[in-house]
Amino acid sequence: MIAKKMQEMVKNSSAIRAMFEEGTKMASMYGEDKVYDFSLGNPNVCAPPSVKQALLELVTTEDPKILHGYSNSNSGDPYVRDTVANSLNRRFGTTFRGKNIIMTVGAAGGLNVILKTIVDPHDEVIVFCPYFGEYRSYISNFEGVLVEVNADTKTFQPNISEFEKKITAKTKAVIINTPNNPTGVVYGEPVIVKITEILKQKQAEFGTEIYLISDEPYREIVYDGLEVPYLTKFYENTVVAYSYSKSLSLPGERIGYLVVPDEVSQSELVLAAANVANRILGFVNAPSLLQKVVARCIDEKTDLAYYDRNRHTLYEGLTGCGFECVKPEGAFYLFMKSPVPDEKAFCEHAKKYHILMVPGSSFSCPGYVRIAYCVSYETIVRSLPEFKKLAEEYF
């Protein structure tokens, strides 16, 4: 009765829901403090106080007709778009104007908008394993063909030689996600230069435009003073999808933006089409009150030190009891090698110790598990003895 395409998706999603429900059930059975749920990327750090301040001020002082009204255009409030552009220019030396910014319903909304804008049926979209599993659905929404580049499981940096081979005349876009979900690695400038040089060559070779889509909800969450290169400076056909879900801890509010620089081929047309896509996909415009809130909190940052303490404590704890993983440099995920090849069995077994993790297969990288450490510090501290018991069963 439901659409054929949805039938398979419902089956897959039941697995995720089952895990979520298991977490809730375990918490009610054993107590919340005895369940170590590392399955969700829901930030445990509060939104900065300035968000509250901005909300109170806006609600108290602004005309509700304008505050809660449709945005002047489907791409968002002009002042908000200018504010975002100026902030990016200050921080990254770019030269965006408001017109290059499209406010979106989070990065998920933004990715769907840009894919709707550029992807024809059968166009290929390249992703690097491991990757956020939702990309499969987003690409499928527009009848695109997902092309995977296998993981380099030593470093979890992009496998450049395989990437080069996977680009064809049908490649319409490449999605990269750095800092990365689920590995926490950051792609440094040399890697970005390699990727973009290859893209330039391939565009020339095939006479096509290949869009580099940078999905960067974790841009502000990096440790040890690492720099995350701003991709529009390396490659003209770059589109950025950003979200305030993590940087301002507003995941439920669905607020983010797309950047389409003037350097993108036929930039005006892409912007006009993305404006239409934002409307006809049913978003209409990014939530209006929250657009104005993020503009007022444009220079705010989340409490990085909190995540960093989690990162160190968890990484030291896990490697100390024998587990292997690349040390995360950003985001709030740690991608740990499963001690047995069947990581789903490992995840099942870990539930004995009330530990919930996501199998790497969900990210097209079996043999690994994702641990989301955006939980409370206490959860991490309390989980470590349980991880130790778990390790002792394998090592």
Place this chain on the structure above:
Amino acid sequence: MIAKKMQEMVKNSSAIRAMFEEGTKMASMYGEDKVYDFSLGNPNVCAPPSVKQALLELVTTEDPKILHGYSNSNSGDPYVRDTVANSLNRRFGTTFRGKNIIMTVGAAGGLNVILKTIVDPHDEVIVFCPYFGEYRSYISNFEGVLVEVNADTKTFQPNISEFEKKITAKTKAVIINTPNNPTGVVYGEPVIVKITEILKQKQAEFGTEIYLISDEPYREIVYDGLEVPYLTKFYENTVVAYSYSKSLSLPGERIGYLVVPDEVSQSELVLAAANVANRILGFVNAPSLLQKVVARCIDEKTDLAYYDRNRHTLYEGLTGCGFECVKPEGAFYLFMKSPVPDEKAFCEHAKKYHILMVPGSSFSCPGYVRIAYCVSYETIVRSLPEFKKLAEEYF
């Protein structure tokens, strides 16, 4: 470079944008009080004071991690869903539970979610002319085929005999919109009974399920104490798409819901699929703060008297100078007969008097124009002498 499907859409949307920009330009040239922009459905009535109160209370008292966090499920906050279900049950004698409600990014989001859930490529979706033009894009998003039932321009009630003929074995859904945009008419119970009887017969005849999708952002905006029948009581396979855009004057906040009653065939599967669709289309969940706001304002209503005064003043004024139109019973639109067959030329000509209206062709009903009277009362009063001058050129 952009997707082929988007190229045509960008062209069409440029016309709408051009009109919007013309309105802005005219306002800056002649002064806002000398431009009569009836083109947009952006409410001129403020959100009720309880919305402000709810926002202030929530922001002041709730834990920001929960207030702004992801909803427990993609279908929304359980308390909010229960509140919506209970409110509907109180008002319409239904028996919904929270699980029948999916909070969505407005009705536009909800319509896309339910269409994604049920429409396979080449499935037919029936709409009654004149209709909200965005249905074309929503249906096209999922490769559905739009089937139009021509308007009965005497009453603007559904053309029942043509409707019956247009239903085929490929009909997957029928969208109805009452109170109607653009005509303002309300479908009474006898009409609903006829439509749903035909659907029951056709389901039996073809051995198919045909979903009746009720798009009802204007449900609360009815005049003269008229009743808008609640469609789930007439037909089992009914899905309701609702929005708070008009009823609480929150169009920019993108908050609404879908109702999928237990009586819908394979209701559990439809709900599960709609939950997935909400996620993978990029909505993820309806904006979290606003979900909680509408739950607190569940029994609030917009200032109907304001719109009603506009309705009377405009209707009397227009008919008084010779224009013809069906008197609107709901929503805040008036669908006026163009004095010449080419209503686009008429709209162009009306700009001489700084009057902006939308050609009926946008709603697949040429020869008519839509006047959105959700403007200020003063705009209506000031526009009438200009309408009179306009009329004198034709009658």
